[in-house]
Amino acid sequence: MNNMFRGFTNVFGFNFRNHTQSPKYRVVTVLFALFLMLGFGIMMMVLGSPEDEVEETGKEITKVYVCNENDLNIPAYAEFAEMAGDNETAAIEFEKMEGTVSECMDTLSKESDYILAVQTKNEDGYLIQLILGPLANYDDESLNSLGMSMANYYKGYLYQMTGLKEETLLQVILPVVSTVTEFTEEEDEGREIFRIISAFAIVMVVYFIVMIYGMQICSDVSLEKTSKLTEQLLIYVTPYALVSGKIMAVIASSMIQFVIWVCAIIVGLFGGDRLAISLYDLDGSVLTLGWGLLKKWFEGSDFGIPAIVLGVISCLIGIALFLILSGVGGSCVGKPEEAANMQGVYMIPMMICYFIVIFGLVEHEGYMPLPYYLIPFTGAFLTPGALISGGISIAMGILSIVISIVCCIILMVIAAKIYKGMMFFNNTKAKPKDILQFIFSK
Secondary structure, eight states, X not given: OTTTTTTHHHHHHHHHHHHHTXXXXXXXXXXXXXXXXXXXXXXXXXXXXXXXXXOOOXXXXXEEEEEXXXXXXXXXXXXXXXXXXXXXXXXXXXXXXXXXXXXXXXXXXTTSSOEEEEEXXXXXXXXXXXXXXXXXOOOHHHHHHHHHHHHHHHHHHHHHHTTTOSTTHHHXXXXXXXXXXXXXXXXXXXXXXXXXXXXXXXXXXXXXXXXXXXXXXHXXXXXXXXXXXXXXXXXXXXXXXXXXXXXXXXXXXXXXXXXXXXXXXXXXXXXXXXXXXXXXXXXXXXXXXXXXXXXXXXTTSOOSHHHHHHHHHHHHHHHHHHHHHHHHHHHTOSSXXXXXXXXXXXXXXXXXXXXXXXXXXXXXTTOOOTHHHHSHHHHHHHHHHHHHTTSSOHHHHHHHHHHHHHHHHHHHHHHHHHHHHHTTOTTSOOXXXXXXXXXXXX
16 A cells, blocks of 8 residues: 555656646747736726716605504604705605515515605614615705605604503613614615626636646546556556556646736736826725625625635536546547546536536526535636635535545546456456446455
């Protein structure tokens, strides 16, 4: 057991140097990194460019819809305002609505510029909450004045009720407060758009990296199968070390390439942000504003730096999972020329999972049922984007990563066992029962 991976470091080092020192690898890595850095830098400068500001004044409040969610009735706000000499509030039409808050908002969805006053009660007292429609354009002063007026008139309504029942005397001393909540569809849509874009971006990154490097691993693993030096090579290197060293070398080189590209994106974002601040004399950072907006969108979830870092790690492990699977395909090959015929070993599962994830994301609007995050082959596509966008908790992400790592180890052992057994099938094809025998052999 101790000698199972004898010579692994030599095989890994030799293949890793061959990949990373090749001109093609370096040119592609550098050029694409520059493209990403410039692209994201220009994007930040465009986002930071000043726009012509149009001063907008809030329109007059003429109508307020009232939704009641407590055990009392809706006061006659206009009558109370008239008694108090508050002509501004008295001129407002207060319309009672039936149903829950959600039902009322659904009913008002066609108007877009509504004000919905919700009367509720909690352990601290009574609450009047003003909910604004997506296109509501009212100035803060008018809204605050409306909220204070309604709270005062609701207090008067409670005083008016004190003669009805003894227990209502307690309601008089309860505080009445008002809040204003801007309920905008734009925030909700922005959150969903970010979640869907991040999910699809990760899916495409994993798919194309596996497409590029999968065939390379498949052919590299089968390279020595027909060589006359194979028997001499196995004196110094075990089959386990030979196949695992080759697979891990390609995985490591692809990981380095991926990390370089991620760093290029980060440099482009921060560089473009700094240039936008200096060129346009901005008071604040576009990145800071964007980060604050994302944190507001995903408030209550695990969205943050730890989740993003974990998402990148999950993406790397997902890529490794499919690349190791391509190594299993290469181990089944009798000679290098047949490597292309074995692409189905890793391509078919990847394509099935790819379409399940793509159609699932479209159908569920960026969300997928939790079991899909725990299945390694679908989790490789889903978990990174879900972590980055706050779609799943950090605990669920860690569990998905652990399952994927275990699956990677199992696939690596399977590839090594098949490779060892195939050493006796030079230039010939092994039958499926032979491959199964290799896998379950001790």
